[in-house]
Amino acid sequence: MSQTHILKFGGTSLQDASFINRAVQVVKEKSKEARTVIVVSAISGVTERLLALSNISPSKADKANKILKELRKGHTSLLTRLGGSTKENFEQLNALFDELRAVYFNEDLRTEKHKAWRDHILSIGERASAHLFASVLSARQLPSVPVETQHYVKTDNTFGEANIIPGLTRELLNEALQSLDKIAVITGFIGSTQQHEITTLGRSGSDYTAALIADALNADHMEIWTDVDGVLTADPKIVPEARNLEYLSFEDIAELSAHGAKVIHPKTINPVRKSDLTIRVRNSYKPEQSGTLIRREHQTNGEFRSITVTGPFIYFEVPDSLASEISRLLDQPELPDSGSDGFSISRTSRFEPAQFVMKNELYDTLEKPLQELARREDIELSVSRDLFRVNTFTNKLKESDRAVTQILQLLHRKGLRPRRIHRENNRRYFSLLFPEEQARRAANLINEYLISDSNRTDIFLAGVGAVGGKLLELIDEFESKEVSFNVVGICNSTHTLWNNRGLHKRDLEEQLAKGNETDWQEIIQKLTDGDWHHTIFVDATGSEEVARLYPDFLEAGIHVVTPSKLANTFEQSYYDRLREKASAKGVSFRYETNVGAGLPIISTINDLLESGDKILELSGVVSGTMTYLFNELEKGVSFSEAVSVAKQKGYAEPDPRDDLSGEDVARKFLTLARELGLQLEMEDLQVESLIPEPLKELDRESFLERLSEFDEYWKEHMDEAASKDETLRYTGKLKDGKITIGVESLPLNSPLGQLKGTGNMLRIFSSRYAETPMIIQGAGAGREVTAAGVLNDILKITKEQ
Numbered sequence: 195m196s197q198t199h200i201l202k203f204g205g206t207s208l209q210d211a212s213f214i215n216r217a218v219q220v221v222k223e224k225s226k227e228a229r230t231v232i233v234v235s236a237i238s239g240v241t242e243r244l245l246a247l248s249n250i251s252p253s254k255a256d257k258a259n260k261i262l263k264e265l266r267k268g269h270t271s272l273l274t275r276l277g278g279s280t281k282e283n284f285e286q287l288n289a290l291f292d293e294l295r296a297v298y299f300n301e302d303l304r305t306e307k308h309k310a311w312r313d314h315i316l317s318i319g320e321r322a323s324a325h326l327f328a329s330v331l332s333a334r335q336l337p338s339v340p341v342e343t344q345h346y347v348k349t350d351n352t353f354g355e356a357n358i359i360p361g362l363t364r365e366l367l368n369e370a371l372q373s374l375d376k377i378a379v380i381t382g383f384i385g386s387t388q389q390h391e392i393t394t395l396g397r398s399g400s401d402y403t404a405a406l407i408a409d410a411l412n413a414d415h416m417e418i419w420t421d422v423d424g425v426l427t428a429d430p431k432i433v434p435e436a437r438n439l440e441y442l443s444f445e446d447i448a449e450l451s452a453h454g455a456k457v458i459h460p461k462t463i464n465p466v467r468k469s470d471l472t473i474r475v476r477n478s479y480k481p482e483q484s485g486t487l488i489r490r491e492h493q494t495n496g497e498f499r500s501i502t503v504t505g506p507f508i509y510f511e512v513p514d515s516l517a518s519e520i521s522r523l524l525d526q527p528e529l530p531d532s533g534s535d536g537f538s539i540s541r542t543s544r545f546e547p548a549q550f551v552m553k554n555e556l557y558d559t560l561e562k563p564l565q566e567l568a569r570r571e572d573i574e575l576s577v578s579r580d581l582f583r584v585n586t587f588t589n590k591l592k593e594s595d596r597a598v599t600q601i602l603q604l605l606h607r608k609g610l611r612p613r614r615i616h617r618e619n620n621r622r623y624f625s626l627l628f629p630e631e632q633a634r635r636a637a638n639l640i641n642e643y644l645i646s647d648s649n650r651t652d653i654f655l656a657g658v659g660a661v662g663g664k665l666l667e668l669i670d671e672f673e674s675k676e677v678s679f680n681v682v683g684i685c686n687s688t689h690t691l692w693n694n695r696g697l698h699k700r701d702l703e704e705q706l707a708k709g710n711e712t713d714w715q716e717i718i719q720k721l722t723d724g725d726w727h728h729t730i731f732v733d734a735t736g737s738e739e740v741a742r743l744y745p746d747f748l749e750a751g752i753h754v755v756t757p758s759k760l761a762n763t764f765e766q767s768y769y770d771r772l773r774e775k776a777s778a779k780g781v782s783f784r785y786e787t788n789v790g791a792g793l794p795i796i797s798t799i800n801d802l803l804e805s806g807d808k809i810l811e812l813s814g815v816v817s818g819t820m821t822y823l824f825n826e827l828e829k830g831v832s833f834s835e836a837v838s839v840a841k842q843k844g845y846a847e848p849d850p851r852d853d854l855s856g857e858d859v860a861r862k863f864l865t866l867a868r869e870l871g872l873q874l875e876m877e878d879l880q881v882e883s884l885i886p887e888p889l890k891e892l893d894r895e896s897f898l899e900r901l902s903e904f905d906e907y908w909k910e911h912m913d914e915a916a917s918k919d920e921t922l923r924y925t926g927k928l929k930d931g932k933i934t935i936g937v938e939s940l941p942l943n944s945p946l947g948q949l950k951g952t953g954n955m956l957r958i959f960s961s962r963y964a965e966t967p968m969i970i971q972g973a974g975a976g977r978e979v980t981a982a983g984v985l986n987d988i989l990k991i992t993k994e995q
């Protein structure tokens with residue numbers, strides 16, 4: 195057997211009899227393949243109980259005795275239950291609890307060498323579990339021996355967080371373990387000074403012990419058995435949706451654990467940094483899973499993405515002149531070691547305040563001198579307490595800062611503003627400071643950003659009629675390497691359907707009718723609360739009620755896209771409010787299809803304006819229905835017949851008066867005018883209606899029936915135009931701040947006279963296009979072109995992010 199494997203069982207992997215049985219099984223399997231060396235932590239919760247014991251004054255002997263008794267009982271009854279209770283094993287375990295009692299009540303040690311006394315107390319946890327586990331293994335035909343590392347792991351005398359003396363430790367461990375013919379069950383977490391006083395290596399230090407042993411024995415592989423699937427993208431206690439990382443490098447894990455990923459002790463990699471050791475972090479609840487593989491070589495496959503949350507911290511600002519003195523205070527060697535992110539200082543210039551972030555406990559020890567310093571300088575030191583750092587790691591940060599920008603935008607949309615942003619020189623990491631609850635929320639949102647395809651856009655589609663239904667089809671068919679869409683919800687006026695994993699055209703047909711009742715407030719709430727990082731609300735309803743809700747969506751950090759012309763043509767104050775909300779929240783409101791369906795009219799006008807051009811006139815035909823009607827009249831079809839066919843073909847609205855009134859064209863021109871910055875209301879437009887006065891008030895059926903009374907009128911008009919080689923078109927014009935809309939007689943061979951089908955044509959006269967206008971022409975109606983235009987808006991938002 196040439197290979198040596200180290201198995202480290204954390205406290206959680208030995209928490210009760212069934213876990214210990216599972217651990218025995220793991221050892222049994224492993225020991226068939228390789229020489230197996232075990233490292234154990236104290237049974238879950240035991241270190242906490244021992245710490246609690248060390249904080250009980252001996253005057254409260256009852257309380258202390260209760261803990262002492264429970265700990266002894268807990269271990270010995272496990273020994274019995276697991277079949278390891280030979281007389282010798284029982285005596286050895288009891289001897290440890292006798293020792294614990296004796297040390298606890300040793301008043302001299304407690305008072306004179308308090309920290310050493312406490313470490314001695316803590317050591318019992320690991321020593322007891324090593325004895326217990328070795329006894330159980332031996333009883334199961336796996337001959338084992340407990341090894342207490344206070345004899346071999348040598349440290350300085352920084353009790354509670356001792357530093358290893360590497361050479362000596364390596365030599366002693368090697369000597370003790372090299373030729374053992376039984377399975378060594380070694381205590382993690384503990385060592386001793388040169389004077390043989392027991393020390394501990396810092397909370398969760400057993401991982402570190404395991405690495406020291408791996409180094410001493412030149413081991414090939416090490417397994418860290420714990421209670422999670424491996425190293426995850428975040429602590430699952432904070433981020434339940436955290437995902438397992440398949441591979442990490444030594445450098446990755448060292449960086450994560452130094453910044454609070456508790457799954458592995460920060461010093462673990464130190465002794466093995468240069469070795470070819472492989473480390474697997476595995477879940478004792480799911481031994482069949484492969485966990486996370488950690489090795490020296492750097493994996494650049496994008497796996498390195500994770501979040502840690504550290505704290506609590508204090509934050510305060512002082513005039514820069516005070517910063518150096520405070521730094522000196524922080525330099526005192528007797529201060530408690532508060533880890534690599536114990537404190538940080540930012541100084542930008544002499545004139546800007548210096549910003550301090552420090553762990554709560556560090557501040558508590560410094561509060562007095564700090565306040566004194568502040569008083570001397572006559573400033574009030576105002577501190578914010580209990581803040582937490584959300585640290586984000588990702589390989590993407592090596593390439594650019596885009597991920598930082600995207601994450602900040604995402605948090606901003608969800609109403610989360612960090613108190614402080616800190617970008618490390620090491621380009622894979624940045625941190626944000628928040629109050630506790632916000633930190634939790636931010637961690638969950640960032641996790642979603644990191645694990646989901648960051649190119650993914652989530653969509654809620656309201657209205658699944660002609661345009662909405664087609665859009666869903668287009669989204670289903672859409673394929674791109676850079677962007678992906680996920681329709682998380684759809685609704686019509688009665689039903690709403692949700693699915694985080696994505697909805698498709700077939701769901702619309704099969705499932706929507708079984709959905710919940712549509713409740714707009716609930717939809718807004720759900721989209722606001724969801725951890726989707728990039729959401730677009732698409733309104734294809736044409737409903738006024740929905741168009742009035744856009745500010746709420748924008749306020750919730752949700753982009754809005756719509757083919758509906760309503761929102762842009764409500765009162766000017768509403769129009770302005772939409773823009774203000776969108777800009778305040780960093781989200782987009784897009785509506786390219788409001789004019790000319792799929793034709794790029796609004797974007798072209800904006801491009802011209804942005805590049806400094808001045809629009810002088812906009813004119814032409816922007817109603818496909820009207821073009822169709824006049825084309826039919828040209829062919830000799832009667833007015834009433836043309837209207838009814840337009841209705842049948844779906845060009846005209848269900849009540850054709852909505853088109854004939856000119857309202858549709860008016861809304862389009864008003865939208866264009868406002869795009870140019872004009873402040874206008876619908877009433878300011880001059881619009882010629884094609885609805886004969888006597889038919890205005892009729893119901894829809896009677897209107898259609900009586901429309902033929904006016905056929906003659908339109909025939910005469912058309913004949914008159916024809917006699918001059920002209921034809922009729924319904925046109926609009928915006929010039930000098932005024933909009934006029936109505937029927938014009940135009941030469942048959944002019945560009946507008948030549949329009950066919952549902953053709954639209956808009957002429958843009960500008961400073962640059964003063965003589966010959968820029969012309970945008972094409973089909974200006976129809977569900978295909980409109981849905982494609984909406985999809986284009988969605989794509990634009992996605993690419994802006």
Ligand SMILES: Nc1ncnc2c1ncn2[C@@H]1O[C@H](COP(=O)(O)OP(=O)(O)O)[C@@H](O)[C@H]1O
Pocket residue numbers: 203204205206207235398419420421422424425426427428429430431454455456457458500
């Ligand atoms: N990135 C992370 N991946 C996995 N677990 C993490 C991470 N960050 C923190 N943890 C926490 O680490 C715990 C495992 O460490 P610990 O409690 O010391 O277990 P053990 O007793 O097995 O050593 C997990 O239960 C989890 O809450």
Ligand SMILES: N[C@@H](CC(=O)OP(=O)(O)O)C(=O)O
Pocket residue numbers: 203204205206235236238241242319382383396397398399400401
């Ligand atoms: N028992 C010690 C050391 C340790 O490493 O424990 P665990 O492996 O259960 O995190 C502690 O609780 O800090």
